[in-house]
Amino acid sequence: MTRMPEGQIFSDPRNDTAVMAAWERFLDGGRPTDSLRTLIDGSWQRCQQQNVDPDKCSAPPPVEESTLFSLKQHNSELLEASAPIMACARDFLAETGTMMVLADTSCTILSTEGDDPTLGVAESIHLIPGVSWTERVCGTNAIGTALAVGEPVQIHSAEHYCAGIKRWTCSATVIRHPHDGEIIGVVDVSGLSESYSRQSLALVVTTASRIESKIAMREMERRYVLLDASLPRWSGAMAGLVLFDRRGYPVKMNEIAQAAMSALGAEVDLARPRRMLEMAIDEHGQLRQDSALPAWLQREWLEPVVDSRGQRLGTLLVVPLPRLGRAVSGEGARDLSHEPAHREANLPAGFATIVTRDPGLREAVRKADQLARSKVPVLLLGETGAGKEEFAQGLHKASPFRDGPYVALNCGGLTRELLASELFGYVDGAFTGARRGGLVGKIEAANGGTLFLDEIGEMPLDLQPHLLRVLEQSEIYRLGENVPRKVNFRLIAATHRDLRKEVADGRFRMDFYYRVAVTSVRIPPLRERCGDVRALAEHFVERFCKQHDLGPRRLDNELLVHLENYAWPGNVRELRNVIESMLLMSDQECVGLDALPPELMSGAEADTAGLPPSAGREARAVASVSSIAQGEAELIRRAIATTRGNLTRAARELDIAKSTLYQKVKLYGLEGEICRMRGS
Template identity: 80%
Template sequence: MTPVPEGQMFSDPGNDAAVMAAWERFLDGSGRPSDALRSLVDGSWQRCQQHNVDPDKRSAPEPVGETMLMSLKSRHGELLEAGAPIMACARDFLAETGTVMALADTSSTILTMEGDNPTLGSAESIHLVPGVAWSERICGTNAIGTALAVGQPVQIHSAEHYCAGIKRWTCSATVIRHPHDGEILGVVDVSGLSETYNRQSLALVVTTASRIENRLTIREMERRYRLLEAALLQWSGGTDGVVLFDRRGYPIKANENAQAAIAAFGAELDLTAPRRIPGLAVDVEQPVLPAWLRPEWLVPVSSRGERLGTLLIMPLPRLGRSSAGEAERALARDPAVGGGVRANLPPGFASIVTADTGLRDAVRKADQLARSRVPVLLLGETGVGKEEFAQGIHQASPFRDGPYVALNCGGLSRELLASELFGYVDGAFTGARRGGLVGKIEAANGGTLFLDEIGEMPLDLQPHLLRVLEQGEIYRLGENVARKVDFRLVAATHRDLRKEVADGRFRMDFYYRVAVTSIRIP
């Protein structure tokens, strides 16, 4: 999206005559655009001419039939649901203003309208009604179509419209974006006859779009937690690689075997920068899947009759094969299995000496996961060597040249753990060290932070660390200035954190942020 140049955001009714003259010259090709013509409008006129839009058109086309309109509303039910209370308010706050508010989909088709009753009647004369597509290709320059074309707030007044039949109107519109990835979901518009022009109309649609996006965010979070809860019951504890995808095809959770399984088939998985697989979206009628992904690996996840997402359960190939084309090579071929206890272990894990096949498998998985930047949760009883695994992951990771900082969350009071994690400034509390203290999180900047026994972290501290992981910034205790941090988190616990979540002793959102990937150490 290109920012609007200064002075180009709003229409100027005082330039209407000059813009009309510029339109006439544009149509007959007799001159350069007037200085009164905003670049936004000039660009739209150029597109209209390329699409052979009839400048003499008097109105938009006829609306689609009632059955088709109902089908469109059903398809965009979530957008309509999020916009319903805002549109209901429009009936009251736009009454007697001479304006109406419209909510349209990404094809510029109006789904619903509210507002001033007399203006609703006038709008029918140009087919500004539900069921009509107001794209630039069909209706020329107009706020709905142009906002979708440029992906930003747009105000189009009177003569700035490309088609003669709608030059009596003034309109403002902006797009509505999905809170997760910014995908355009629709557009909200406020329109009226030219005499109702008001700069504040643009602010109104921007505020309205923001309110709808906020409602979509809340709804998305609710659905995400329901998905995680529903999938938790089906989560595999075996040797399969398991990845959970949301209803739009984005991966949101993976078990400890997922990256190894996917990598063996020539694909990649990075939950820090998740890539969408459109074929896994629940509303796709004829999904097209990547070549490596087999339909029989997919399991729908539903709750209360609503499809929430998809589980990908794929077999973990025998360790030792390096590509999908070597799918049947046996682990027994690996000389490390039949020979010495150190042979072929990754360099970062040289301190681990074992002939145990299960432990060697865990080391190889750790080495594979180390190359990404995602958090890793180490699972195992006390004394199994979680610290050695954490150091090995650090040595094999992109953060190997940075510091390795470790902290055991067990046995510390809430206040001491908070100061150890976040640090504090001089005078933050009675007994604070002169000059303050750099916390473990800040000390790990550019490297790896290992939090042992993370299951012991007090419940009220968890959202503070969650914010650090999500925002990449911390506040020292007693400080109001954020400090940017970038580190790789490795955590460890002997507890069953899923049970802790179910019992209310560990936050679900924190669990899914910490346990992006996990390794069970035998």
Template identity: 65%
Template sequence: MFSDPCNDRAVMTAWESFLKGDDGRCNTLRSLVDRSWRRCQQARVDPDRQHAPPPIADHALHDLIQTNGDLLEASAPVMACARDFLSETGTMMLLADTQCTILTMEGDPATMDTAGSIQLVPGVSWAERLCGTNAIGTALAVGQPVQIHSSEHYCAGIKRWTCSAAVIRHPQDGEILGVIDVSGLSETYSRQSLALAVTTASRIESRLAAREMELRYRLLEGTMNRWSACAGDGLVLFDRRGWPVKINEYAATAIAARGGDINVAAPARLPAMALTHGSPSAPIGPLPAWMSDDWLVPVMSKGQHIGTLLVMPVPRSGRPTPRPEAAARPAAPRPRNFASIVSHHPPLLAAVDKARQLARSRVPVLLLGETGVGKEEFARGIHEASPSAGGTYVALNCGGLSRDLLASELFGYAEGAFTGARKGGLMGKIEAADGGTLFLDEIGEMPLDLQPHLLRVLEEGELYRLGENTPRKVNFRLVAATHRNLREEVAAGRFRMDLYYRVAVTTLHLPPLRERSEDIVPLSDLFLERFTTAHHTGPRTLGPGVLEWLQAYAWPGNVRELRNAIESMVLMSGTPVIGIDALPPELAGCTGEVSADNTTGPQPKAAPAVCSMAEGELELIRRAIAATGGNLTGAARQLGVAKSTLYLKLKRYGLEPDRQRVRAPV
């Protein structure tokens, strides 16, 4: 395990003989070093190399640091100690990832300056195949603590150094997450350096274990309500690394019915359910054939995506017997070709007629309307009524993703395009929609520097995956949607004029629900029937005064808010007749004075009038925050957006999160 400086001259002689092709084994050469030299020779490492390759670009190192955020957070206190205690020892401590790339380093300033001469600096990979035998690369190659001293290094330019390293493993399954290294010039050799590396790795692993336990508690707490309200569905809760955390009694039946291979008695990690770092909603994938994207529910906590809940419908034979009236009513297939749009409002019906007419052509369509008015229903209807209905319908929300993630989701990427890129690359949403329809929701949120790339795709009919130089031909129908006034965005320099005129060849304005009071009753009936069937509650009707209450409310969240309110009422009511007492808190809280002749209960207080879509959105955000008692995570869930998106909107409207509890209406 330990190097012996007394053998330095003999090891040097053995190295020279090895390079000349003498295969004779030197008695003083450790087997660990001998095997490493042979790996280096097979990899054609240059033994005369004087230093490591140049560091990667700053932005690539930044991405690596983001990807390894948990490892860096756990090691931060340890590295801070190294900055103080190693400052005059002639040694330094380095943290590297699983690709041997140095992420950070602390220690003696003079030694760190000298290390720059051999590129022993952040952003440089010290893998054996690049730099020959060294503690970082060799420790990761063999998966155990390693000490490499002076002439034991394979490359000539590194033989002035001594280094000791130990791998850092995940406390749950032993997966290697990185390596900690203690290095200095040869005269600083000490056996205690290896002991320091091993002890430091153990401390980091302990901090990681505590962090994982905290996340496990938050994951279970965040899904507590789902287990009692699963309505006979099979539930499997996965942590962010793809390990099953909790499984209910129906999961085995649901999984077995679809040919799944999760052993409920002794569940193993499912790599497809591991989350990419910083992703708001997507597993790494691809998912197993028996699993559907529609069954995945992201679990968020404090703005973090910490796990995924798999909700699998159980086949009828495996479900608890539903009530007779619920069993007698089979679930209706999804309406097609605008049939899902229920309305008696003339302007909205005119928009449907215009959409049917536009569906016959391939020109882009821009849907304008507030959040929740049903823009995606229109997009699906246009797709299903168009000549491209046989193709794929692909939807992407541009508002909830970071710039880099949105770029990869839109355009895809080639294998090796960036650190962490999936093997074989990834097809983007544009390419996936080839021959069909691409729906870009909240296109007004698209970063300005990505807009010309989308414009080129629309103009030229071809795209480049990230990291590729060969164009790919695409032919798709674009339907875009936004709640913003794009003309104002163009005037403010936040949206390109040329892209605006390209996506807004034709526009459809969708009126908000507050202007369509005649639609409250048919929509309520539709949602009532849908959710009583879905939750097997038996028939439900709205009691006296409830419809009047719903019609008096302003519905800042539009149809989506009405849908959620009806589902809540179905679940909260224990009787066939749903009374006012089942109204969601945010509706019931909007009461005024009780009149003397009131026979149906309190009357709703009219919501404040709004004069623009932005004001409507602001009012909706305020109501959602008020309804959740200032809980931004709950408010984001109620609004159907990521918490990061909610924070951006709060910033845009000049509202500080810590002031929302005070400023929100009650």
């Protein structure tokens, strides 16, 4: 917002005569003089266009008591946050000839406090609860004009548009919700002209800021209560879960949900959360009826989250497993999820649960095992689902910190505020509603052990220096605390992003990058690991048959050939879920090609479909690459080919947003590939 010059912000009582003359000239069809502020000129123009009566002596009568009660109920959050501040107005505005007014977004006054004589005089112009003071109704006035321009305003005496209000001076500003800047009300200080003071504007700006701070604390409190109330649903979840707060903002999601939303053609980004009005709750605890659900969302997927008193706190979106196709199963599920039943010979003890026959992955394990003996941070590089957390656990088991705790946190799964509190914790009384005794953050919980930060590339830029300071000084401050706590832990971070590019683009701090990436291990994607698809498929069949008590099952060889020839953009996680889905959906002892999900059948690589596994591997070997960019371009090219130029399906195969795929296609000049595939 562009800041107005000081002369435009404040009224000047010395100009009253000139302003009055300008008003009379304006009503006669003339133009105002230079003595009129731009703010007032614009407001008068709006009043004239809306046919406001300049001779009006007061605002209209107040609404019925029942209507005012409903308005107060609708604005209960604003009233609760402002109540202690408005109560103070009784004392500090007494005998000042001024009063404080709180209004909603329709400029209807909800409450007033202040100097008793002034409150009495205000009744003569209906500056009382239940009356709307919009410009359309009352002409130029601080309440209505502040809402019209969305910034602090001061309106004095003759600057008012209606004759009956020109005895007054008033200052007002809008109150914005601290999370998204949405205007939720207006606060005003008014009095007769003799009470004019520049400080009145400073007072309303400070008051609005205090109310916004109260709302921010209460909102954080509500989110913690919401998270606690929804906690039982996250453990062992077999569906995509997205938790929305009472205003319709996503607060938390599990890793299945990202794939689920993408498959449905929708997106939820916790790093830049967008409000979904259809998920907002009204004052009666019901979903808003004025917003229709999007086409991809079914109402039966929505579950209310309530507290112990039955009061609705938010909404849980549950996308059922059968609709996820290749999505993962279970929040926080390990990327490889291997059990000791398939121990591979010659792998170090810490990594013995990994199922692999591939020399490339074995070399990555050997390097990780060597690094595990040191205490320096390790950065794990790999695509989504390639096995980064399995490697992190292996590094912990073989490290000097193996007797300490292993604590994991996904930096991309929480909003900025919740991520900060999850990392650093907070003390008792840090904010209204904070848990008694405070909260131990993940960093402190990992003291003496290992802290694994997955998707560290998603960490907000302003949080990175705080974690850097912890790594440099080995001490943390809980939120609301000014006494440091010593910590000693081993950091393992993981990302699927190119952090060097993120640094170059200004989305990741260079000093933080060099502190986190002291050493790194690249985990090859499944499509580069010869023989692992078949080995993992057999392992998952054995595992899920036992887990779901399915009896003996095996995969048909033709099905295994198709699995080996598929590109697996979701890597081991995707393979695991496909195997589980096929086993659950099939009742045959020998699971054949007919059990393959349709998207995999159509997405099997066209150039290798029907060929023996060796031919498929050779075709993939031809597409071997020497850089991340080249590899990304080749992966996108294959996705375009296998989906015959269908970018919606291609984006789903690649597990990225369709808008991101369009950008990549343009970046790598693949438009011709799309045209050729669609024309073939």
